[in-house]
Amino acid sequence: GQQLNQSPQSMFIQEGEDVSMNCTSSSIFNTWLWYKQDPGEGPVLLIALYKAGELTSNGRLTAQFGITRKDSFLNISASIPSDVGIYFCAGLTTGNQFYFGTGTSLTVIP
Amino acid sequence: DVKVTQSSRYLVKRTGEKVFLECVQDMDHENMFWYRQDPGLGLRLIYFSYDVKMKEKGDIPEGYSVSREKKERFSLILESASTNQTSMYLCASSFPPQGLDNQPQHFGDGTRLSIL
Numbered sequence: 001g002q003q004l005n006q007s008p009q010s011m012f013i014q015e016g017e018d019v020s021m022n023c024t025s026s027s028i029f030n031t032w033l034w035y036k037q038d039p040g041e042g043p044v045l046l047i048a049l050y051k052a053g054e055l056t057s058n059g060r061l062t063a064q065f066g067i068t069r070k071d072s073f074l075n076i077s078a079s080i081p082s083d084v085g086i087y088f089c090a091g092l093t094t095g096n097q098f099y100f101g102t103g104t105s106l107t108v109i110p
Numbered sequence: 111d112v113k114v115t116q117s118s119r120y121l122v123k124r125t126g127e128k129v130f131l132e133c134v135q136d137m138d139h140e141n142m143f144w145y146r147q148d149p150g151l152g153l154r155l156i157y158f159s160y161d162v163k164m165k166e167k168g169d170i171p172e173g174y175s176v177s178r179e180k181k182e183r184f185s186l187i188l189e190s191a192s193t194n195q196t197s198m199y200l201c202a203s204s205f206p207p208q209g210l211d212n213q214p215q216h217f218g219d220g221t222r223l224s225i226l
Contacts, residue, residue, distance in 0.1 A: 031212040042114075042200055042217035050212075088153070092212040098143075102152040 006101030014109050019076040021104040023089035031092035032065050032072035038085045079108050114218035116201050122224045129188040131221050133201030141204045142184035146197040191225045198222050
């Protein structure tokens with residue numbers, strides 16, 4: 001199946017910095033999801049987006065559904081050490097097919 | 111909260127063995143999925159099911175089969191385990207789309223399977 005283009009692949013940042021990552025696709029999706037996976041655990045849903053242009057927050061996390069419906073962005077403000085993990089995007093088609101990004105590995109340096 | 115439970119966190123088996131990975135969800139979800147996750151390859155869909163006794167092949171079904179006898183349980187079977195099936199296996203479940211809204215998948219904690 002198709003994998004979404006997710007960037008960057010990895011990030012090393014200082015505690016307190018803001019983080020941005022994004023996913024792009026050549027296909028249109030009608031839902032975007034963002035997950036976080038801690039080492040040795042399964043992915044946990046962070047944010048779900050259902051409408052083009054939608055901006056949704058979950059604490060220090062903010063995600064946006066791109067206007068073209070072909071991309072989505074995740075921002076983390078004022079990062080803390082427990083933000084460490086791998087962040088995945090997922091796009092869903094009208095046929096309820098899931099496509100996952102390859103993940104962004106985030107390391108926060110105290 | 112949605113709970114997707116995978117029976118084992120870690121499993122070590124030998125080449126040629128028949129291996130069963132079990133997944134149970136407590137949210138009455140119709141849809142259930144099995145993925146494997148490998149470094150650099152992301153999540154790859156093995157099989158999925160939209161209803162009891164129903165199964166569909168995903169992107170990499172070879173060497174695997176599944177069973178869905180009850181709505182809450184979805185089993186992944188490695189018919190004759192091989193070393194290239196060493197991987198992290200993730201089970202997920204979701205509701206079907208509600209109107210125009212797709213429903214997110216919820217994942218279990220994964221089973222790290224090693225085939226020796």
